[in-house]
Amino acid sequence: MKISGKIKGVVFASLLALVASTSGAIAAGGAPSPSTVSKSITKKPITLRVFTTAPQNKVSEAVAKEFQKKYPNIKVVVQATDFPNYSQGIQLALKSKNGPDVALAANAFDSKNGLTLNLAKYSRLYGWNKTIPSTIAQQWKVTEDYKSMAGSIQVALPTNINIVGLYYNKALLKQAGITTPPVSMEDFEKALAAAKKAGLVPLQMGNSQGHAAFLVQGIGQATDGAKSAAKWALGVTGSTFDTAGNKLGASKLLAWKEAGYIPSDVNSYSLQDAVKNFTQGQGVFLNDGNWDAGTIDAAMGDNVGFIPFPGKNVVAIGGGDAFQIASNSKNKDAAAAFLDMLISAQAAPLAWANGFLPTNVGSAKGSTSLQNDILKAYGNISKANGIVSFNNNVTSSMNQTLTTTTQALLGGQMSVATLISTVQADWASSR
Amino acid sequence: MKKGRNSSSEAILFVIPALSLYLLFVIAPWISAISFSFFNWDGIGSAVWNGFNNYSEVFRDPEQFNSIKHSLVLIGFFSVVPVTLGLVLAHLISNLETTSLIGRMSRVVIFLPQVLPLIAVGIAWKLIYSSQGVLNQFLENVGLGASTRGWLGDFNFALPAIGFVGIWLGTGLCLLLFNSGIQKIDQHLYEAVQLDGGGRIRAFTSVTVPSLRPEIRFASTITMIAALSGFDLVYVMTNGGPGGATLVPGLEVFRLAFSYNRFGQACALAVVLSLITFLFILLINRVLKDN
Amino acid sequence: MTKYESAFSKTFLIFMVAFTILPIFAILNISLQPADALSTGLSFSWDLNFQNYVDAWSMGNFGRLFINSLGISLTIIPLAIFFAILGGFGFYFFNFRNKKYLFNFFLLGMTLPYEAIVIPLYYGLNSVGLLNTSWAVIFPLLGGFMPFGIFWLRSYFSSLPNELAEAASIDGATSLQILMKIILPISKSAIVSLAIFYYIWSWNHFILSMILIQDATRRTVTTGLTAFVNQYSQNLPLLCAGTMTVIAPTILFFILFQKHIVKGILDGAVK
Known part of the structure; x- marks a missing residue:
């Protein structure tokens, strides 16, 4: 029976391919720490992909313009979806081979899968802990068992307050x-x-x-x-x-x-x-x-x-919109520099102009009642x-x-x- | 064709491209869905063997079990009602010549829902059902203001409201299928019934329905497939709400996988969904077999 | 047939036509109202406003979406037709062991919902780097379109007079020559119908592109429309203009090819 023999062969081969593909899944070891962190950014032309939701993208886009002025070799591409679609798709996007470098965090515990970085080293490098109010910051720091917040693993950086x-x-x-x-x-x-x-x-x-x-x-x-x-x-x-x-x-x-x-x-x-x-x-x-x-x-x-x-x-x-850096990102230092600019004094008026309360609230002045x-x-x-x-x-x-x-x-x-x-x-x- | 060539090796050359696409991108994923369905797996980490537990969970978890029940309700709306209605209506207008201007024009328009993306259809009907939508405006205009409501947010009406879209989608198709089938029925059969002293109802049950067997089988099959998938419409109209009242298996598979990170469970429900679809199609084709 | 009956039938048909058109008319109507209009479909004003279409086109990035969807459909149609012709001919022309089982195995594919295979597809496509590309939708749709294509063309070929192929066969023509010179030239209408179905199904497809293409720049019209509608849910005229933009080409296509489509479905029913 030639044909069904062949069918069996093909089915078997494609099954093998699929099983092989799934066994390559990332082991759940929690958010990895980057091996080295640095404030000096590559001079080579690179593209930074930022995934976020609407209307936060207005702030990200405004900040991206400033960022590109500061680093002319970097092109920032901001992509936005509505939140329900975003929260269902972002883990898939982070896992895929051509996913984002920087991504809005949908849920702090998602980081358990290791798809995003532990930002603690960057946080120390840039001194982020000093600027973010602790009630907000702790929402993006999880415990080592990934079961509650207010822990020590910083999975995302809040960039504004809601x-x-x-x-x-x-x-x-x-x-x-x-x-x-x-x-x-x-x-x-x-x-x-x-x-x-x-x-x-x-x-x-x-x-x-x-x-x-x-x-x-x-x-x-x-x-x-x-x-x-x-x-x-x-x-x-x-x-x-x-x-x-x-x-x-x-x-x-x-x-x-x-x-x-x-x-x-x-x-x-x-x-x-x-x-x-x-x-x-x-x-x-x-x-x-x-x-x-x-x-x-x-x-x-x-x-x-x-x-x-x-x-x-x-x-x-x-709470606040918080951003993560993808473990798959090839430009982690540049991604961290972008996060730093999102909470900078320079970005605060851009956020406030779009209705977002910046994390350094002191810099915001009300112009309407x-x-x-x-x-x-x-x-x-x-x-x-x-x-x-x-x-x-x-x-x-x-x-x-x-x-x-x-x-x-x-x-x-x-x-x-x-x-x-x-x-x-x-x-x-x-x- | 009865006198084809007996050449297996040559036949393979013709069939293999289609077969490999079909095996690689439909059958293999389906088989691997079956194998995932026996595991507890969050989609990212390592999978743990779970035996048949995911399958028993499909029937124990009210959310999943209800989604199956809802799809059975939708079969009524998407398939049973349009086919029945289509048969009766086709019989009533069987005297209309399909070549008349109205006949030809209506054919075109009534087929239109078949080619529109369901996403767009869902968006349109969602607006119609909204609090200030066309339906409520109409009810108010005819003095039924007391019956107005946000249809898709109402536990009793949300599922039937989606079902009604199924009637909209299917009735025209069925009507035209049956109408074109009736034109081919030998008029002598109807005359024979008349000679026997039978009226229109007898003509319907003893001539029209039996003669339209192939058309009924076809119409039931495609409307039932539409009823059992139903993902696109529900996704844009209610996303399963209110309170899960319109959850269908397709959407629940998506939710289990991508909102709850229960990929093994999602695959188990997906397998159950495909078995249900397959069984229903088999059933229709058995019941409506050609004599 | 009495005049009374005819009038009844016609009135009834007109009612069906109105019932069918109503939802489409409602969105068309809203799409032409000014952005701040409160109307939601029933009332109609001649003060038409086409600005919504201009706005929707640029705000929803529909140009990009059309190119993406068109690229997918235009890749799928020729490939799917080609493979379906080969397969349909294979099942029609040759006898081989277990042919019936293999054919039924293909028919099984017509009942499998895409929801059932999309999760493994996601992992399989990711492992070969095709996720977030148009191929992520093209390949599964090609596979999914094979059962119907083979079924459709085999039925059509079988309805052709047997003598044609037999005569050529006796003359010593190869099977490929029989397909190219005898079968294909008289099967144009069936192939055109199949191409139209493939176009409609690939253009309207939603769930595969929603899950397998997360990259907003590579989205298709249906997933792009859903995102657009969610984003501008408060601007009904804009939202409706976006919806009309997506369905207009399909409606136009339908009007152009309606004979083929209607005949195709009606013929398909009895095979």
């Missing part, structure tokens, strides 16, 4: 009969009720990608305090999501939906849709990060304000040591878990207790 707070529409708040923005949880609920009574949309929200989780975390940590909330968010062993604050957060989310404070079709549209609705007067409040400040500022001007999330503790979900509000809020939160890492980042699947569970809660398909236990189960599965 905080999540509460935007409010000044005119609508007044229309609802409230004169000062809320400080306590009671104020907040009172304002929501008043807005509802005045026929307004009290709290704008978009949950098709799971951003209702901000509200759960916001209420949770404002109740429990930053210290205990941060432990869980950083993945410190022994902590639990089953706290009074998180339970309150999830039940308020549900109660506010039922009371009509949150739009009933919240699961069907995204945070970006919610931002658009908010700028068009659909919503007295919006729980969102400063990354949307540029859009909101342009649409609303002096009519919008920004405050820390109300509650008895002054806290904020906070919203920018002043954000700087003021950040100052207060920072003083209270109130920055807590995003719950979404605590495992690589947590973003999906929070999306699914908050959607189910808001859709009447899941109880508060189940939400809490499902989230905790995901957290525990990787520890």
